[in-house]
Amino acid sequence: MTQEKLREIASHFSLEGEVESIAPLGEGFINDTFVVRTVGSAPDYILQRKNHNVFPDVPAMMDNIKAVTEHIKRKVTDPLRQTLTVIETHDGALYHKDGENFWAVCIFIPGTTTYDRADSPALAYQGGKGIGQFQRLLSDFDQPLSETIKGFHNIRHRFEQWDQMLKDDPMGRVKELSTEIEWIESRRAEMMAFWSKVETGEIPTHVTHNDTKISNILFDSATGDVLCAIDLDTVMSSTSLNDFGDAIRSYANTGAEDDPVLDNVEMSLEMFRAYTEGYLSEQREAMSASEKEWLAFSAIYITFEQVLRFLMDYMDGEKYWKTAYEGHTLVRTHAQYKLLQSMERQYPEMRRIVEELS
Numbered sequence: 001m002t003q004e005k006l007r008e009i010a011s012h013f014s015l016e017g018e019v020e021s022i023a024p025l026g027e028g029f030i031n032d033t034f035v036v037r038t039v040g041s042a043p044d045y046i047l048q049r050k051n052h053n054v055f056p057d058v059p060a061m062m063d064n065i066k067a068v069t070e071h072i073k074r075k076v077t078d079p080l081r082q083t084l085t086v087i088e089t090h091d092g093a094l095y096h097k098d099g100e101n102f103w104a105v106c107i108f109i110p111g112t113t114t115y116d117r118a119d120s121p122a123l124a125y126q127g128g129k130g131i132g133q134f135q136r137l138l139s140d141f142d143q144p145l146s147e148t149i150k151g152f153h154n155i156r157h158r159f160e161q162w163d164q165m166l167k168d169d170p171m172g173r174v175k176e177l178s179t180e181i182e183w184i185e186s187r188r189a190e191m192m193a194f195w196s197k198v199e200t201g202e203i204p205t206h207v208t209h210n211d212t213k214i215s216n217i218l219f220d221s222a223t224g225d226v227l228c229a230i231d232l233d234t235v236m237s238s239t240s241l242n243d244f245g246d247a248i249r250s251y252a253n254t255g256a257e258d259d260p261v262l263d264n265v266e267m268s269l270e271m272f273r274a275y276t277e278g279y280l281s282e283q284r285e286a287m288s289a290s291e292k293e294w295l296a297f298s299a300i301y302i303t304f305e306q307v308l309r310f311l312m313d314y315m316d317g318e319k320y321w322k323t324a325y326e327g328h329t330l331v332r333t334h335a336q337y338k339l340l341q342s343m344e345r346q347y348p349e350m351r352r353i354v355e356e357l358s
């Protein structure tokens with residue numbers, strides 16, 4: 001994408017100050033992200049091309065983000081730093097459509113740090129607190145939210161996709177994957193049993209973030225404290241347990257999500273404890289007994305789902321996540337499966353920690 005084209009796209013939004021430069025930021029696996037630097041004291045901005053293959057209804061997604069961030073702004077002391085600020089186009093829209101691509105802008109929050117990996121229990125504690133805070137600020141949000149990705153953390157829906165994938169076998173890879181397929185099938189009943197509790201309401205639903213890996217949290221560079229949750233594309237109604245579980249999947253992994261060296265990958269109980277402590281510091285009172293009962297299991301549930309999703313994408317020819325090399329998504333599948341096994345082994349201890357801290 002040329003500078004000129006990016007500048008043309010940015011020009012549709014109500015930006016303060018003159019654009020100085022537009023450069024790629026980070027390495028999102030789904031969207032394309034740029035930072036727009038402006039001249040002088042005007043704010044800088046984040047410009048994103050939203051992946052419409054992943055998000056079929058970008059306008060509905062932007063409505064969700066706008067509603068949720070406005071709600072948070074009314075409750076915090078520093079509304080420009082403690083959540084995202086969506087910038088409209090000159091026509092008052094929340095996105096600009098260029099051909100078939102959707103673009104959106106929010107304010108770049110300066111003086112912040114992001115991490116790809118949690119390098120200390122203190123950071124995990126802050127991350128847990130951040131998601132706990134995010135859920136607390138939205139606990140009285142009562143507007144309808146669109147389901148922007150159907151059945152996102154709903155394992156019943158994921159198994160429907162799985163059964164279809166096994167039938168279609170678009171790349172002819174099923175025959176090479178009997179081991180991996182068995183990883184999925186042997187856990188089907190256990191995962192469905194958990195999800196049934198959400199379906200019957202035994203485990204309640206709330207407004208949730210749904211993508212709580214560490215890189216989606218901003219930390220204040222000056223204090224090291226958590227500032228806010230970003231990447232609100234998947235804000236929807238679901239069980240808040242999944243936000244916890246997805247974060248453990250990210251913070252407590254001693255290796256990388258796509259680690260080719262499986263010996264690097266374990267779940268660190270120390271990080272699990274720190275994240276749990278931070279999360280419960282915000283959520284202890286609000287949580288129901290059933291949520292506390294299933295909190296530790298949610299890490300296993302979400303990590304299983306991630307194994308399933310990566311494996312399905314590999315079977316589908318690696319279309320969903322960006323890849324750095326062929327077979328990258330199978331490497332991701334194996335690394336996440338190693339993490340899942342590590343969690344399963346340590347599950348009694350995880351439960352004990354939750355009980356102790358709650």
Ligand code: GN1
Nearest residue numbers: 028029030031054211216231234257
């Ligand atoms: C995607 O958008 P990003 O990179 O934060 C994915 C998550 C996965 C994650 C795995 C909308 O997250 O669900 O857990 O990759 N987001 C979507 O790295 O599918």
Ligand code: MG
Nearest residue numbers: 030211231233
């Ligand atoms: Mg995302």
